[in-house]
Amino acid sequence: MNEIVKNSLLFIVLILVQVIILNNINFLGYINPFLYILFVIVFPLKKDRGLLLVLSFLLGLSIDFFLDSGGVNAAATVCIAYIRLPLIKALTRKSEIDFPVFKIIKLPFLKLLSFIAIITLTHHLVLFSLEYFKFAEILTILSRTILTSIFTIILIIFSLLLLNKNK
Amino acid sequence: MQQIISFILKNKYFLLFLLLEIIAFTFTMQSHSYHNSKFVNSANAITGGVYKKVNSFKEYTSLKEYNEQLLEENVRLKNLLSKIPRDSTSKLVTVVDSVKYFQKYSYTSAKVIRNQYNRKFNFLMIDAGMDQGIKPDQGVVNSRGVIGITNSTSKKYTTVLSILNETSNINVKLLNSFHYGSLAWNGKDYNVLQIKDIAIQANIKVGDTIITGGKSTIFPEGIPVGTILNFNKENNTYKEVNVKLFNDMSAIGPVNIITSYDKEEIENLLQGLD
Known part of the structure; x- marks a missing residue:
């Protein structure tokens, strides 16, 4: 399948899954995983990072439109899109020549897990900090970040396995 | 001038990142206040x-x-x-001018x-x-x-x-x-x-x-x-x-x-x- 078609399909499917299913889970009353950041994780590595930044912004903003949350999802998603490349470089020590053949799922499991965990924790921390936006709520922000991250990480790993089995 | 342009080119992704974050932040601030027409x-x-x-x-x-x-x-x-x-038998009410008795609410x-x-x-x-x-x-x-x-x-x-x-x-x-x-x-x-x-x-x-x-x-x-x-x-x-x-x-x-x-x-x- 063409890469552009595949990624646009993923973009739309992730928004719909997030809005229709995942935002209504409310586990323990308030925990909803944010699977849509999978887009940022599997997006092909390129030297030009501008496209991913803009797409991430649009993805986050679409979720914000559904949730009436202003721009918190957009801000958090742009943030992880920006740190993605430096993070991969730091984890794998790969140079830019390897990018076209690089696949995130081919990383050793521990590196893959730490990559997903760092991305997810950053995203959720920015998200909840902006949503609460009060220093007095720091404990609520941290507890929500950690609890929600656990669920998001598990979901992302399962989705990655599922996406790769289909090929 | 040339220095400015080379600075922009060198840091274009960071500047784009900054721009997008500022837009997102503005939307967030808008959503935190009550009386603002919201874009999102x-x-x-x-x-x-x-x-x-x-x-x-x-x-x-x-x-x-x-x-x-x-x-x-x-x-x-x-x-x-x-x-x-x-209640209404105890005090007889005659409505003379119905215009005075506005309906206050409708559902x-x-x-x-x-x-x-x-x-x-x-x-x-x-x-x-x-x-x-x-x-x-x-x-x-x-x-x-x-x-x-x-x-x-x-x-x-x-x-x-x-x-x-x-x-x-x-x-x-x-x-x-x-x-x-x-x-x-x-x-x-x-x-x-x-x-x-x-x-x-x-x-x-x-x-x-x-x-x-x-x-x-x-x-x-x-x-x-x-x-x-x-x-x-x-x-x-x-x-x-x-x-x-x-x-x-x-x-x-x-x-x-x-x-x-x-x-x-x-x-x-x-x-x-x-």
Whole structure:
């Protein structure tokens, strides 16, 4: 399948899954995983990072439109899109020549897990900090970040396995 | 000049990142304040359409619950009706000029197609909009009490600022006295709200019923809200008066939207005071 078609399909499917299913889970009353950041994780590595930044912004903003949350999802998603490349470089020590053949799922499991965990924790921390936006709520922000991250990480790993089995 | 251009080229991704973050941040700040026309809101054809489709599937599972709520409301209204004759026989009323007896409120029905209660700033969505005559700042209630205030409208959909929103503030009073306070939410339990600024003379007790105060132009007086769950007294003032809602905010179906006909008149009068 063409890469552009595949990624646009993923973009739309992730928004719909997030809005229709995942935002209504409310586990323990308030925990909803944010699977849509999978887009940022599997997006092909390129030297030009501008496209991913803009797409991430649009993805986050679409979720914000559904949730009436202003721009918190957009801000958090742009943030992880920006740190993605430096993070991969730091984890794998790969140079830019390897990018076209690089696949995130081919990383050793521990590196893959730490990559997903760092991305997810950053995203959720920015998200909840902006949503609460009060220093007095720091404990609520941290507890929500950690609890929600656990669920998001598990979901992302399962989705990655599922996406790769289909090929 | 050349240095500026080379600086921009060198840091173009960082600058793009900064620009996008600033835009997102502006939207966030907009959403945290109450009276701002918001650019990012779900009252549009796409998001409204998706929520309506999803809701049409979910609706069937709650039909029984909605029936019970309707029965409950019917009983309450019938009980109210049965009280009328006794009052009106004691004083004979002749209406000479019907123009003087304006209707104060009217109700429109709608369905909640998107519910939200686990965030700090919660918004609902209802499937009625400008086409049904809904405007911003109208009250939304159901048979068990207050739900929220309409926020932004599109042709067919309206977002509702839930009472579970930090910026929400509703005038309430005790059922059995004339002491007023304002209802707000601290963001913790979605069925427990707080009353602020209630006078110490109110002498409240656990279990007292709270209704809307009618001091605002949005809600008529006497719409049920909840009962007092617990409260703290400190330095002769009430601190943290918790109110348990009659509504279960996690399961809301049909609602009524209140149009207040006197709103403009009252607001014009109040403007003269400032």
